[in-house]
Amino acid sequence: MSKQTQSPAAATAKIHDQTLLRGNGGELHQTQSGDVPALTTAQGAPVSDDQNTLKVGERGPSLIEDFHFREKIFHFDHERIPERVVHARGYGAHGYFETYESLSEFTRADIFQRAGEKTPAFVRFSTVAGSKGSFDLARDVRGFAVKLYTKEGNWDIVGNNIPVFFIQDAIKFPDVIHSVKPEPDRDFPQAQSAHDNFWDFISLTPESMHMIMWVMSDRAIPRSFRFMEGFGVHTFRFLNARDESTFVKFIWKPKLGLQSVMWNEAVKINGADPDFHRRDLWNAIQTGNFPEWELCVQLFDQEFADKFDFDVLDPTKIIPEEILPPRPVGRLVLDRMPDNFFFETEQVAFMTQNVPPGIDFSNDPLLQGRNFSYLDTQLKRLGSPNFTHLPINAPKCPFAHFQQDGHMAMRNPMGRANYQPNSWGEGPREDPARGMRSFREPIDGTKARLRPESFADHYSQARQFFNSQTTVEQKHIAMAITFELSRCENPIIRERMVAHLLNIDEALGAAVADKLGIEKLPKPADTAVPPRDDLPASPALSIIENGPESFAGRKVGVLVSNGCDGKLLKALQSAIEKEGATVELVAPKVGGIVTADGTHLPAQYMIDGGPSVLFDAVALVLSAEGVQMLAKEATARDFVADAFAHCKFIAFTPEAVPLLEQAGVAPDADEGLVSLEGNASVSAFLASCRKLRLWARESAVKL
Numbered sequence: 001m002s003k004q005t006q007s008p009a010a011a012t013a014k015i016h017d018q019t020l021l022r023g024n025g026g027e028l029h030q031t032q033s034g035d036v037p038a039l040t041t042a043q044g045a046p047v048s049d050d051q052n053t054l055k056v057g058e059r060g061p062s063l064i065e066d067f068h069f070r071e072k073i074f075h076f077d078h079e080r081i082p083e084r085v086v087h088a089r090g091y092g093a094h095g096y097f098e099t100y101e102s103l104s105e106f107t108r109a110d111i112f113q114r115a116g117e118k119t120p121a122f123v124r125f126s127t128v129a130g131s132k133g134s135f136d137l138a139r140d141v142r143g144f145a146v147k148l149y150t151k152e153g154n155w156d157i158v159g160n161n162i163p164v165f166f167i168q169d170a171i172k173f174p175d176v177i178h179s180v181k182p183e184p185d186r187d188f189p190q191a192q193s194a195h196d197n198f199w200d201f202i203s204l205t206p207e208s209m210h211m212i213m214w215v216m217s218d219r220a221i222p223r224s225f226r227f228m229e230g231f232g233v234h235t236f237r238f239l240n241a242r243d244e245s246t247f248v249k250f251i252w253k254p255k256l257g258l259q260s261v262m263w264n265e266a267v268k269i270n271g272a273d274p275d276f277h278r279r280d281l282w283n284a285i286q287t288g289n290f291p292e293w294e295l296c297v298q299l300f301d302q303e304f305a306d307k308f309d310f311d312v313l314d315p316t317k318i319i320p321e322e323i324l325p326p327r328p329v330g331r332l333v334l335d336r337m338p339d340n341f342f343f344e345t346e347q348v349a350f351m352t353q354n355v356p357p358g359i360d361f362s363n364d365p366l367l368q369g370r371n372f373s374y375l376d377t378q379l380k381r382l383g384s385p386n387f388t389h390l391p392i393n394a395p396k397c398p399f400a401h402f403q404q405d406g407h408m409a410m411r412n413p414m415g416r417a418n419y420q421p422n423s424w425g426e427g428p429r430e431d432p433a434r435g436m437r438s439f440r441e442p443i444d445g446t447k448a449r450l451r452p453e454s455f456a457d458h459y460s461q462a463r464q465f466f467n468s469q470t471t472v473e474q475k476h477i478a479m480a481i482t483f484e485l486s487r488c489e490n491p492i493i494r495e496r497m498v499a500h501l502l503n504i505d506e507a508l509g510a511a512v513a514d515k516l517g518i519e520k521l522p523k524p525a526d527t528a529v530p531p532r533d534d535l536p537a538s539p540a541l542s543i544i545e546n547g548p549e550s551f552a553g554r555k556v557g558v559l560v561s562n563g564c565d566g567k568l569l570k571a572l573q574s575a576i577e578k579e580g581a582t583v584e585l586v587a588p589k590v591g592g593i594v595t596a597d598g599t600h601l602p603a604q605y606m607i608d609g610g611p612s613v614l615f616d617a618v619a620l621v622l623s624a625e626g627v628q629m630l631a632k633e634a635t636a637r638d639f640v641a642d643a644f645a646h647c648k649f650i651a652f653t654p655e656a657v658p659l660l661e662q663a664g665v666a667p668d669a670d671e672g673l674v675s676l677e678g679n680a681s682v683s684a685f686l687a688s689c690r691k692l693r694l695w696a697r698e699s700a701v702k703l
């Protein structure tokens, strides 16, 4: 009999088996023949009955000597560990990082020495504010935490999908997080920034204005993790073999390009599929469409940094890509889901202070505070200083030290010596040549609690960000701020925010004030230094301007009915798949449909469960008979009306026109509607889809 825990499939088979054998009575089941491992207690004792507690007689009482029951329930009662204080909801995957070229000129980090070197990686994406069970499409910053298991220790780049942060000094972190979390007296709203406490804090914290512009932009409602950038945010240092320093900022660029959803869509996705981002990553990896990012670095020295009138240590500032183009140095590929969510994704412990020799910190006060904080959080969550013994957190390179004992020790130093130096000739020793060294930065100063003058400009880059957006994106920002402030009950908070917006863009401030019904514009907020209005727009900051010109990785939802044109459907399907996108069928019944040529096709969704918000584009491949029935269905009409309102491309067979009309969409409303007649029309539809959305339509649709 094996002590090994059985596979889930085998376990289910066995449980079913036992249930069948047992029936309703209390008679003993027969011993299994040995092809399935036996269920045991955690101590290894085989279990004979896992369906009934130990009782006196058939009807009780139960006995406390039932150690199997006691152990099982005890363990169950302790299954939860504290969720992360921030970034509680997340999803992770394994993969690897491949180095493009040696960067030995700048860093002695082993990971950057050899072209083609592959380093194992684990990545966890997350939202920030919501609790572990919250929905994926909250308007929020996304965490983008990467653990690289290098040959000289774990390197964690614990970043976000936004390159700046709300605050300049770590001491304000509990305040900004408390303000965005559910309000403490009522414990709502969950996973939302649209409430008084958040905007109260923000409106009293001018340094957050640049970040606010990003969070109110579509960056905060990404289409999926696969279409997001990632940023290390802080300025770090590379140190080469001569211990010379180069400042470095890290940026992850998604191979599939950037993409976001619309707010109205996000709200509906949260209802239709709260796990939308999780499912997307899971499906992509399980079907072999491995998501990929390029790691880019912005490298610069002190002299370059001194030319800016902002401080490169200030985490509320970026260096525009047009001024310092990011240099690609490697790629990250995610190709394997964890075997078990809790074991890996929930227990993974990221820490900004995990750096290998050759990577070093700058004095960014937010980074300095983070380096202190992350160790505490791991002890609290994982419960033992031995959290590095968990396989997901253990280095994959050789390691040796004299740390010992503590809760849940999985390994201790062996032999007699557990200290050094020792005269037993045992154990590891320091290695001054290979070991970690810090940049020898001369520091001189007065001990004080101060914010430097060089951190004083809170509006210029916020304005630059806004000016770098397309008209559509600017409108989305204005709508988002208006919505969020409309959820604040206190009018003083709304006005205080408008006063800040006036320093960023007068028209933006005025538009938001108008939509909120503020009749008299407030005076612009006081500024420590005058905001600059001469910073050139940075096209790299717009999502729409940087479209991928490809539909790869996206998804088309095809609404089908019995008797539809099977040949056309097949042509559509194969063209979309050739592009690297996927097709999912939505039908009146999930059992599927039979096409005009008699082929049975199973569907992925029934119409009630497959709204068009789950897809990037839609097609209506319907028969005359099918459309009669669907045109009467509110869900089918919403499918079309939403796709249209969300500026998606819509292909349709001529038979589907009555459904379009019932949904209030004229079949020739704009070029985003493509009539499917023949193979050329399939190519035309696909060519449109590469633009992702028909933004020109947005002004015609009032959302």
Ligand code: HDE
Binding pocket: 084, 085, 086, 087, 090, 124, 125, 126, 142, 143, 144, 145, 158, 159, 160, 165, 169, 170, 171, 173, 231, 232, 233, 234, 348, 349, 350, 366, 367, 369, 370, 373, 374, 375, 377, 378
């Ligand atoms: Fe974090 N942050 N953070 N943070 N952070 C945590 O660590 C903290 C900050 C970020 O997927 C916690 O393991 C402080 C900036 C990510 O497991 C905690 C400050 C950025 C994740 C913590 C910051 C981040 C965390 C909670 C201000 C972007 C999720 C659980 C000084 C560059 C990692 C944990 C994962 C998680 C503290 C600010 C990113 C409490 C004190 C800025 C992606 O230690």
